[in-house]
Amino acid sequence: MTGPGGTADDIPLDIPRVPAQEAAERELSKPMYHENDPNLLQRGLNRFWEWVENLFDSASGVTPGGVVGVVAVVLVALAVLGALWWRLGTPRRTPSGGAGDSLFDDGPRTAAEHRAAADRHAAAGQWNQAVQERMRAVVRSLEERALLDPRPGRTADEAAAEAGRSLPSHADGLRSAARAFDDITYGGRTADEAAYRRVEQLDTAVERTKPVLEPAVAATAFTEAPR
Known part of the structure; x- marks a missing residue:
């Protein structure tokens, strides 16, 4: 139907809002409009770098020197962490098997057996294991000579401190060996x-050194000696 002086082509086309929006979405969802869109990984990386940029922008607003100040703070923090890591090594861990810091983590073996194991590791260039076994040989030898009481759970530091009292000339060497262990x-x-x-040299030297009896031990030995 036409109005006065008009035609059917002059009638305005009035499409409801919701159907029009749905039609536009269907049209834009066609693959031809998304051939050059970034893939999922690229979109994720773009969002990550946007987050980093926003983080630096926020931090630069409260840090003296702006972005340069933020970078300087990060570099100083990394330098401090690197220095601590170099000085202290990796975080201290507890060996498996519930042995804690115990010097001996397996069944009882003689000093000779520990020395033989150390020699095998040394011949293979396995210096970590060689040092460990040689330190165990030192302590086991002291136990076999009755200079140390056999005690489960004893640490290398404890053994060095106790042995240093009866072998004062090797106290420093024992402490150094325990620290290396x-x-x-x-x-x-x-x-x-x-x-x-x-x-290895400490083990040989300790084996050849006579102990120094503590005063109390010497007095007991004198009073209990047969007359």
């Missing part, structure tokens, strides 16, 4: 041949 076993450090040779 701990650094290797719990601190993530790596030993070399020089470290092993030091413990």
